[in-house]
Amino acid sequence: MTTLAPPAPAAAPRLPVSVASPKRTVSGMMANAALVLIGICFLLPLAWLVLASFDTSATYQTRIPASLSLDNFTAVLTPELTFIPLWNSLVISVGTAAITVIASLLAAYPLSRYQARFNKPFMYGVLFGTCLPITAIMVPVYSLFVQFNLLDSIPGTILFMAAASLPMAIFMTKNFMDSVPVSLEEAAWIDGASAMRALRAIVIPLMRPGIAVVSIFVFFQAWGNFFVPFILLLSPSKQPAAISIYSFFGQYGAIAYGQLAAFSLIYAVPVIALYVLVSRGIGGSFALAGAVKG
Amino acid sequence: MTTQQIVPGRGGAADVAVPTPGAPGEPARRSARRLARFLRMVPVAPAVALLATFLAGPIVWSLYGSFTNAALTGKNASDPQWIGFDNYVKLLNDPVFPLSLWLTVLFTLGSAVIAQNILGLGLALVMQKANKQVSSTVGTIIVAAWILPEIVAAFVCYAYFSQDGTLNQLLAVFGMTGPNWLYSFPMLAIILANLWRGTAFSMMVYQAALGDVPPEITEAAMIDGAGGAKRLAYVTIPMIRNTITTNTMLITLQTLSVFTLVYVMTAGGPGNDSTTLPILAYKEAFRFSNIGYGTAIATVMLLIGAIFSVVYIRALRPSKA
Structure with missing residues (x-):
């Protein structure tokens, strides 16, 4: 690139390039x-x-x-509008996160520790699953839920949401688990611990930050999800806050902008607070995106 | 992967004594080993069961259902008939489908591939130069839009772009009368809304990637007299090329399935002017109660997603191997 410099370099005094x-x-x-x-x-x-x-x-x-x-806030802080939907949101999100984390820890352990012919196609399948547009399968999922009589059931919704977030969770958990050295477990194996005991007593405590990242990642997705409960949960007493905000918007949105905003804020604050805590706790604000980067 | 060379059995201590795999063991022993090898994969079962029931099941059902005339109500709801390729023929003859496909491409290309990618990379680059305090404050604001639940983000954008919303209020300051963005330019409004909501992801991914570019290399180029633009084009971008590919695939797939933002802001309207594929599938299946037809649209979306996934996995493989 220096060869591109003009023929008379001395003519124009260049600005000194300071690297430091x-x-x-x-x-x-x-x-x-x-x-x-x-x-x-x-x-x-x-x-x-x-x-x-x-x-x-x-x-x-x-x-x-x-x-x-604070009138807007006091107006919406009623059981039907806020407390029941928020409680439903909490139940769905915590349930989804718990099932996803347990299932992906169990699955990631053999995938990370043993070699089997089953591993490679399974991981490709999982990777493929992380890419699937969940929106696209909602119509068939609805039909499936009708067949199974699971429509309007919170446990059913939780199971579906857990399954939908499993591919990404397994992928992340396996990556975190791969970075836990095996030598400690070998010691435990020689002392006669079973694989599950080694997982519980050694691997899980060592990958606690990773588990936190995965559970919060899943919790966030479940908390903010609108489309899945919109399709699968029908009765207002079971619907999470995302849906109750939407119905509020449909009924009063055009008159009560302030209340809508207050309601939205109440719903958003838990995830914002959680995010702030996490980004302080687990090295840097991009821990989540970094984990996704793979 | 450091763990691969160590292949302990389930019981660990018991397996240490087992002879090398090639050695001729008694058949009983070999089948016991096969059983052990099977048993240690058992913990994968719950995940497999969940994935098979709630992901693979619906996908297979989606393929099957798209060949039937299943409906939400009426006699076709309880006893759907096999109608072969009729739904797909109908899809190809439906004037809304090509429009919807085009709008989905426009939405994905415009808001994710181009806008989020460039703005995200630009922000990450500028943040390296700017004052620490300024970049962390601005970064927090941008991430806040991403952290918000999608329904809240959708309302905020609805308010911002509506006839008497903040955007037109801002234009009025400069003496301009803004249109009703959601009605006159629905695609522009949802593309900008998705840009607002999604940029944080690209920004964070690129921040992490730029942090990994060793400063020595950029400095060497600087000493050789490469200006800012040249350093970016010949040093920085080639070094983060893999991240750019990964990020582009991820945001493409995310944007492809955006439903809430579009549904709340325009509901696909006016007419079908912002009906992307997810909205079309929803409308057909639930509003017009053609489950079979909606499933056919869903299958097309799944196919598009699958093509992107395969490209994405192929792009990822060299770095994983």
């Missing part, structure tokens, strides 16, 4: 300005949500509320 501290001032300021601009674009829609939730006469316009009031 690259030109910070100009390019750094431009970078900051660009980031702030993009940040504002991303913030504007969020700002509406927060401001409208404290505004009793909110519209779709973003504005500072005339008076800060």
